[in-house]
Amino acid sequence: MKIKKLNILLLCGLQIGLLTLNLHAAPSDDFGRLFSRPNERKSLDILRQNQKLKVIKPEDNIATAPENIAPPQLPAPVTLQGYVKRSDGTSTLWINNKAVQENSAVDEVQIGKLQSQTGTTQAMDGLNVKIPANGKQIRLKAGQVYLPETNQIRELKTVEKAKRLNLEETGVIANDEQLQP
Structure with a gap:
C-alpha cells in the first residue's frame, strides 16, 4: 500500500515538473533573425533588391550533338557452351569456345558469377553477362x-x-544425297 502511494506521489510530482518546464520553454516574440544586427540585415536587403535576374534562353539549353559519333560496336553473339563447378567453389565456363573463369571479360563482354537457383521443379543454373556496348545485362x-x-x-x-539450313539453301554445303553417285 505504501509503495502504491509513493508511486502516485512520484507521478504527480513528475507531471507538475513537466508542466512548469513547458511554461518556461514557450517561444518568445523576440526570437530575431539569422543576422540580428540591423546593419547586416539592411546590406542583405540591398543586395537582394539590386540583384539582376538571370534569363535563360532556350537556344542556350539545346546542346548540339556531334555529328561524327558512331554507334557503339556490338559484340559477336555470346555463346555459353557449358561450365564445370568445382567442389572448392570456383567454376570454369566455356564462352565462345574459350575456357574462362568467373568474373572476367572475354570478347568485349563482362562475365559475372555462375549462380544456381533451386526452383520448385528443377535447378536453374545461369550466368550473368553484361554487354558494355549496349548496357544490357542478360x-x-x-x-x-x-x-x-x-x-x-x-x-x-x-x-x-x-x-546449316541457310548454307544448304545457298549451295555452299551439299546434301548427303548429292554426294552419293
Missing part, C-alpha cells in the same frame, strides 16, 4: 546464345540448325 544458361543484333536469347541448337 542471364544465359548452358547451351544458349545471346544475339546482340536482335537482342534475343536462343538455344544454340536452333541457331546452328538455321545456319
